[in-house]
Amino acid sequence: MKSVSSWGRLSASPHHVVELHNAEHARGAVLNSPFPGLAYGMGRSYGDVCLNSGGTLWNTEKMDHFIAFNEERGRLICEAGVLLRDIQRLMVPRGWMLAVTPGTQMVTVGGAVANDVHGKNHHVHGSFGDHVLSMTLLRTDGEIIHCGPLERKEWFAATVGGMGLTGLITQVEIQLHRIPGPWVDSETIPYSHLDEFFCIADDSEDHWEHTVSWIDCLSGVQGRGLFMRGNFQNSPLSHQTQYAARSIKIPVTPPISLVNQCSLRLFNNLYYHLKKIRAGRNVVHYEPFLYPLDNLLEWNRIYGRSGFFQYQSVVPRSVALDSVKAMLREVTAFGGGSFLAVLKTFTKREAVGMMSFPREGATLALDFPDQGKRTADLFTRLDHIVREAGGRIYMAKDSRMPRELFEAGYPRLQEFLKYRDPGISSVLSRRLMGG
């Protein structure tokens, strides 16, 4: 038994960890599992979607082999444990890139499919599942299911965003996206009102591939922040020289969270004003642009020993302004808020997965150090706003949403349940689906 935590570090519970080496080995391990299991990659989801306390975790980290690549068409087949970073670093010099990646590239392909992750370019490319051409699913009864958007579509729709509950994803075929080079033309625009955010977001949709915004959640209902947008540069040879990633690591877990009302106010003011002074256009490498926190290793430690929650919701665009304002009002009243507050609009595009998170609207992500009842009460108030708005909460970040909010937010749940693998279970599935 080994103690395993997810990225939020809210719990550390014992798991039977079984490392998988390749598809053949996985088959043996999955068929002979004495307990219900769950695939586990890099453990970058924040809540309990990747945990299975007391049960088995099939660690896919070593299933990290590429299988084939069609250079002309940009089609890559790989095992599910391959890291998005490894794909990017190998393919970018060849002029190909993953169309969709989340804010970190330190996740596995299997995890990206199972959570149907999204990035800053949802309005152009949708979510990760939109670029999956096919995949292989290993059920715990030994059945192997090949599925894709055209083949056994119902299995595909259940597995994309299916939280790993439909079977073990062993290999995935991905359509990569052509890029001229690694450099991004970026622009930072400070805004001082939420209304302004939505104006800039709408204006940017047509001409900017990547859009995202940091919001100062202590600025009150007004909602000031920084809007960042970027496009890949067209000239392959930039005046820029080589990019060398340099990383630093948070060396220890402090006993209490370093994110508190004082430090946050200071940080947010500094960050906002520094960025405001340096606002405007810039040429940056795609790595710091798309994955700003990847070089701050183990940054989740700054929240201290008791860990942190991330609260990410999406609300329909028609009510987004009011809902986001209402949520910010709650966070301001609460005081101790989040420094990684991210606001982004999703375009009108139906997700591939039955249980996918992205839908048309605005998504707000906030994180909070665990303060027991105080944070729990705040979440209840935020839940109320999300429920009223007809929104939903992102499972990859969640460890506490009430079951009725889950059921209301994911209307295809009943359909999805038919595809679950009875030999697979997670803390999240037991909490929200009763098994």
Added chain:
Amino acid sequence: MSNRKRIVIVGATSAIAQHCARLWLQGSEVDLVLIGREQQRLEIIAADFKVRNSGAHIVIEQANFTDVASIVEVARKVMDQGDVDILLIAHGALPLQRDCQEDLVLCERTLEINAISPVLFAEAFAKYMERQAHGAIALIGSVAGDRGRRSNYVYGAAKGLVDRYAQGLRHRFVGKALKIVLIKPGPTDTPMTESMKGKGPRLAPVGDVAKDIVNGIHHGRAVIYTPRKWRLIMWVIERMPDFIFNKMNI
């Protein structure tokens, strides 16, 4: 002459070997010969390498690692096709010490696969590589070979034999351009050490270990400890007086 390197990896499916190969494939022109026991696993990694570097020429050779004739034959076949710049001998197996004590067949197999087999491979290739008078033969030993400890002395003894062998082979080639490199990894996060997870020292990431190995071979270092701290740790352990050592549960 091109800079194209020809690299032969014995035990190519081992995690450390795979990660070394991935580094060699990055950006440089290489041809790889992958020698392993299981055809299917060799094919998986050959496909992976092919995606990583489509210009690399990759050949698979299956061999019986405990059969002298098979080892001699594969060495002859590989050397027939041209000079070798780097030979990395990477295979190994780490059973539980307790099992080796109880099951002498397992004990024998452990000594055979970790000691005799790598020596035979090195010897079979050295015969040819001596003539080409360049390149490197790298063997993976272990920090476990530096001093016998109750927790893994059968494995440690095998690795100690490889250590002594490498020393002698290096002596044989003194003054020649052929370099002999002995690699001593500390506990590394690979399938081989799965049973050690969560107990004892923290396992080093295999990618970091591979980086040290590729670097060390490039510079023709005689002995590579990886991660580097193990050089100091083992220096202390080797010289530790018995009255202290005997009290330690290592």
